[in-house]
Amino acid sequence: MRHKSPQLLGYPDQGRTRLGIAAETDLEISDRRLKLAIRTAVAEEHGVQARRIILVPPGALPRTTSGKLRRHRCRETL
Incomplete structure (x- = not known):
């Protein structure tokens, strides 16, 4: 796993916020x-x-033009 890639994200599930990665x-x-x-x-x-x-494979998480991860788009995949 690439050390800079994991995104810990909260997502809604049955009225609660759950942890997704x-x-x-x-x-x-x-x-x-x-x-x-x-x-x-x-x-x-x-x-x-x-x-x-x-x-996902390296480079598959959505990024901005400056290379930062798009957390909102990552959350949508959960």
């Missing part, structure tokens, strides 16, 4: 194993549960 990765590991590792690390470090995790 969108991340770019080029790791040779199954999506299922990587998502489990991310969920475990977030829960252990921060005490919260990531409900949705989206893994």
